Amino acid sequence: MRFMPLLLAGALLSAGTAMAARSADPEAKIAKALAGRVPGEPVDCINLRDIRSSRIIDRTAILYETNGGRYYLNRPESGANFLGWDDILVTDTHSSQLCSIDIVRLVDRGSRFPSGSVGLGKFVPYTKPGKAKSW
Numbered sequence: 001m002r003f004m005p006l007l008l009a010g011a012l013l014s015a016g017t018a019m020a021a022r023s024a025d026p027e028a029k030i031a032k033a034l035a036g037r038v039p040g041e042p043v044d045c046i047n048l049r050d051i052r053s054s055r056i057i058d059r060t061a062i063l064y065e066t067n068g069g070r071y072y073l074n075r076p077e078s079g080a081n082f083l084g085w086d087d088i089l090v091t092d093t094h095s096s097q098l099c100s101i102d103i104v105r106l107v108d109r110g111s112r113f114p115s116g117s118v119g120l121g122k123f124v125p126y127t128k129p130g131k132a133k134s135w
Contacts (some may be wrong), residue, residue, distance in 0.1 A: 026060035033063055034126050042122035044101040046072055056083050062104075064123070066094060072123040074100075082106055082116025
């Protein structure tokens with residue numbers, strides 16, 4: 001029984017460390033992800049077939065990686081406060097593109113319940129210097 005308070009303290013410390021890592025400055029996360037890349041002119045749409053992965057930056061943005069290593073940063077026009085690192089993005093489009101007029105629903109990964117939605121903004125392309133820009 002003596003070890004119970006020590007075990008509880010260790011669990012709380014671990015949880016606090018994990019929470020601090022998750023709540024790190026979103027702008028710093030974006031800067032780190034885009035380090036060495038330069039922004040281009042914002043575009044309204046990106047091709048769905050070109051998207052390789054997406055990453056949520058808590059309460060701030062969605063970062064899409066496309067074929068060829070180009071990144072697109074989308075800062076939603078509405079609902080960014082619903083973005084959580086552990087959410088699943090559910091996109092229902094009626095074309096072959098993801099556009100700034102689309103709504104993306106969010107689903108909590110653990111409970112599988114809806115956790116909000118975001119109205120996408122323009123997509124800002126980021127490329128490494130020297131790469132050909134063919135958008």
